[in-house]
Amino acid sequence: MSLDKATIRRVATLARIEVPDAELEATATKLSGILSWIAQLSEVNTDDVLPMSGGTDLKLPWRADVINDGGIVDKVLANAPEAQDGFFSVPKVVE
Amino acid sequence: MSYIIKGETGDWEVVIGLEVHAQVISKSKLFSGASAEFGASPNEHVSFIDAGMPGMLPVINERCVEQAVRTGLGLKAKINQRSVFARKNYFYADMPQGYQISQYDQPIVGEGTLILDMPDGATRAIGIERLHLEQDAGKSVHDLSPTKTMIDLNRSGVPLMEIVSKPDLRSPEEAGLYLKKLRSILRYLGTCDGNMEEGSMRCDANVSVRPVGSTDLRTRCEIKNVNSVRFVMMAIEHEAMRHVDVYESGGKIDQETRLYDSNKNETRTMRSKEMAHDYRYFPDPDLLPLEFDDAFVAKIKSTLPELPDDKKARFISAYGLSAYDAGVLVAEQDNALYFEEVANGRDAKLANNWVTSNLFGVLNARNVPITESPVSAKNLGRLLDLIADNTLSTRLAKEAFEIMVETGKDADTVVTERGMKQITDTGAIDAAIDQIIAANADKVEQYRAGKVQLIGWFTGQVMKATQGQAAPALCQELLKKKLEV
Incomplete structure (x- = not known):
């Protein structure tokens, strides 16, 4: 699979990663290489194999509906670049 | 549509x-x-x-x-x-x-x-x-x-x-x-x-x-x-x-x-x-x-309640309600529950009228849910019993209901305290009628000359004389007898 520069630009925008124009070509080559390496998996015949989510027999753990977390505003805000009156404070988001 | x-x-x-x-x-x-x-x-x-x-x-x-x-x-x-x-x-x-x-x-x-x-x-x-x-x-x-x-x-x-x-x-x-x-x-x-x-x-x-x-x-x-x-x-x-x-x-x-x-x-x-x-x-x-x-x-699945569609179907078949009325009652579970308590063993259509017009009117005006109704389902049911056994006319029942809403008292207490019992004793009504006929000879003459709609006026006078407690149907019947001799 080969990715063009326009696709790289779009994916970068969606992921909020800055990729300078000068690096688009090289990034495309690198990502295409990774994709074709992964694509080798499609050579395996999986006709009668059910989709699986892992190599082990793990089940999704469930929890009871009890309140045993929260009430830690100071800790939640500890790493916030800016906070005010218990809120995270961020640059104005205009819709 | x-x-x-x-x-x-x-x-x-x-x-x-x-x-x-x-x-x-x-x-x-x-x-x-x-x-x-x-x-x-x-x-x-x-x-x-x-x-x-x-x-x-x-x-x-x-x-x-x-x-x-x-x-x-x-x-x-x-x-x-x-x-x-x-x-x-x-x-x-x-x-x-x-x-x-x-x-x-x-x-x-x-x-x-x-x-x-x-x-x-x-x-x-x-x-x-x-x-x-x-x-x-x-x-x-x-x-x-x-x-x-x-x-x-x-x-x-x-x-x-x-x-x-x-x-x-x-x-x-x-x-x-x-x-x-x-x-x-x-x-x-x-x-x-x-x-x-x-x-x-x-x-x-x-x-x-x-x-x-x-x-x-x-x-x-x-x-x-x-x-x-x-x-x-x-x-x-x-x-x-x-x-x-x-x-x-x-x-x-x-x-x-x-x-x-x-x-x-x-x-x-x-x-x-x-x-x-x-x-x-x-x-x-x-x-x-x-x-x-x-x-x-x-x-x-074993813990599901009766859902609105099933309840509506049951209200139509068990209580003889229209699809529309049943739909209104089942929209809220609490309303349906209240209605069933009132309707149980009584005239379901009468119960529906009292719940959806009289009671809902009060609840809307006061903006309270039915669970906080000033009149409980039990009390409203008792009021309907008093209509059924002729103790109260519809008119008196409405008055009693208003008092029940204001005071939170039950129907029997209101009726006793206010002496609201409907008069079904013909003697008492007869006496009132005789008095009114004697005092209004002109109206009696007009009635006998064909102005039969005056019966409404006469009935009103009798109700007034009995403080609204004469049974209206009985009252009209007795009036007609006396006026049409």
Whole structure:
């Protein structure tokens, strides 16, 4: 699979990663290489194999509906670049 | 009754599908142990998971799974015993993970049905496409500072059920009925409180139009953020008109998300979803597939209450009510319960009249729910007994009811205290009649000369003389006898 520069630009925008124009070509080559390496998996015949989510027999753990977390505003805000009156404070988001 | 928009080039019909986000009733969040309660101070109900801190792992809340299955059963829908959580990726300040945990191609509930109760008593089946579990985002507050947006993550991770209808709705009215019916079912089931004002039930409407007779679906627009049934109906009406105008002036509709402005009654472009729409869903690697067995579903099924459709059918057959009256009574479970207590062993139609007009009138005027009614079902039932055994005329019963509303006293006490017993003793009424006839010779003469409508006036005089306690039917009968000799 080969990715063009326009696709790289779009994916970068969606992921909020800055990729300078000068690096688009090289990034495309690198990502295409990774994709074709992964694509080798499609050579395996999986006709009668059910989709699986892992190599082990793990089940999704469930929890009871009890309140045993929260009430830690100071800790939640500890790493916030800016906070005010218990809120995270961020640059104005205009819709 | 079809809803047609008359355009310049012809008739158009509107095609509507609704996506309802219903907050699941649970104590804690979908994937964390923080409280899901509404109205705490900023970021009070937030765990590290809800704040999207690195390394934190989500763990599914069993109550939310039960509630989703319960709702699916209530919608007569297919329950998927294996479903998958997926990440829906987009950036927004109030969504700290950078993705919403939702379900994509393998939801917990599949296709179902919701029955609309049309005002003329008819019903119409609307398809349910799916129901899936997902997390809510946090809240952005824009008006606390001129340069900053404040973020409160209390809602982040709150469990939601997204319930998607098929594009089966054909008018704003049907959309309104759909929302009311869905709310009613959710409240019966106890899976969502259905409060649109507080945001525990929110609705997005997908709207398109097409020429009458056409069966293809045209480009739709999604109207977001509509927070009342009435506004949903108004927004759809407006949006459908806009589509017709665009098509008839030779334009084309772009698929987009629009916001409804209830002040101006118009919709406007919210944002270009060209980019935002690329959500790059993929199975959440932090969560294994959600699986449960038949026994889990059967156990939930055994606890389902009688739902509105079944209750309505029973009210029609057991109490002889009209489809419309039965529909009104069953919309709220508490109303239905109250009615049954009043109607039990009594004239059901009389009970229906007293509950839906007299009692509902009082409740509406006082803006209180039926559970806080000043007159209990037992007391109203007793009042109906006093009508049935002729102690009270309808008129006296209404007076007694008003006093019961004001004082909270029971019917017997009111009747005794106010001496309200209807006079059925002919002697007492005769005496009053004789007096009135003697004092109004002119009116008697007019009556005998053919002005028979004066009977109403005579009856009024007798009622006045007996402080309203003469039995009206008896009173008329005796009057006629005396006047027509």
